[in-house]
Amino acid sequence: MLKKILLTVLMLAPALALAEEAPPTIENNAAAIALVQDHANYLWTLIAAALVFFMQAGFAMVESGFSRAKSAVNIMMKNLMDFSMGTLFFWAIGFGLMFGTSSTGWFGTTDFFLSGWTPDGDPWVLAFWMFQCVFAATAATIVSGAVAERVKFSGYLIYSAVVCAFIYPVFGSWAWGSLLNGSGWLEGLGFIDFAGSTVVHSVGGWAALAGAIVLGPRLGKYGPQGEVRAIPGHNIPMAAIGVFILWLGWFGFNPGSTTTADKSIAMIFVNTNLSAAAGAVAAMFTSWLIFKKPDIGMSLNGALAGLVGITAGCANVSPSSSLIIGLISGVLVVLSVMAIDRVHIDDPVGAISVHGVCGAWGTLAAGLFNMGGVTAKIITTQLIGIGAAFFWSFGCAYLLFKVIHLTMGLRISEEEELIGVDIAEHGAHAYNDFVTK
């Protein structure tokens, strides 16, 4: 009995002590609440960064699934190395160009080598860097698919470094610099690109276009009369799992771009999903109509097209608008893949159409479907951003690929291409004990 009383007193003691102070309110707990919010922001940003990182696996699966078995080692190496090289160069140079203090609005000049962080300083710059690093690598990896099966590995390594050190960050500073210390001319105009339809996807897509043009098509892709020949991918289930992984990763890519754990992520999630689903459905019906069969490759591209299309506007358009944006992306991607094939630009995975074309469409759509209303100024600004991305990314990448082509060579020899880039460049097979062709 005595024990029980003692226990009750002990349990009540803290409550009694508290009762003597002022009752807890939002105001007198502001510091603690802000700290919890702060921690939530870190957590959400880093979880999202991990999801976006996983998109590398998605790209690797999509690209190797859509190309031949004799190129799978090379595609895995390119995906591993564009992320790894990209990380190092984004750390050393890219991040500073993109988010360092900018007096001109054209590029940042501080924060190289992650110098904005000190052991006793605010670690937010680390969380922010991690999230931005996986974004830079996403822009870099888009090109890998478009140049698959014929690009020299050494040339691709140089490209990976330059895109993450220079091409992507400079454009990024124009649109997103003020997310940290920078300030860009494009964001100053009011350019809307929440998660990077233009900044990441179009920049990657137009670089892919430059690479595919400088390289030329794979041997046997176009016949003597210019007819388009199919070079079927070697593993469609792998390509499909890659698309599912990318779709999952996009739930970090778009909602994570808030870098804030607040209620706004719910709508961004829903918008992202609706657009992806609409893209897949629209691409399926478009391919069914044109080819008389619902085409798996096009339907997979359609889901990605919807995801790219909603990336710019995911935070400022309504869910029903997202659905429309996705539907149009899905139709657009099929027509674009066919058109690019017609003009004899060989893009084995459809990267130019998915990322370049649908990225441009998504950026325009972010203005057209803006929930805050649409004005001529908004549309003009969106068009300026779309155009700037094309000229900057295509121009720089074309120059870069051309210089590599003229100096060390960008393309493997004809003989090496026939044996397969895996054996020629890496001396290895992806599938030992199997005959590859």
Add this chain to the structure above:
Amino acid sequence: MKKIEAIIKPFKLDTLKEALQTIGVTGMTVSEIKGFGRQKGHTEIYRGAEYHVDFIPKVKVELVINSNMLEQTIATIMAATRTGKIGDGKIFVMPVDSVTRIRTGEKDEDAI
């Protein structure tokens, strides 16, 4: 003794194996092969571009039998694998000089 080589549609293999077992065939060798005959391949679509598959996947079944079972075996193979559509395959018959079972050294009919 005769050797039979039957080129058949892959999905007919299980049916054929069961039918041959019921008439007393005790063994066979099966391989996955590719080729073309009058069927002349077929067209597939990949990302909107049509392409021709010249060599169609087939299955080759090889078996050695007593000569007196030949007609019955051919009839059984036909019954089990025929769909009536182009591409059903062919049956080749050839003479066999000798057969030896490696384990026991048995010869010819005893070794089949």
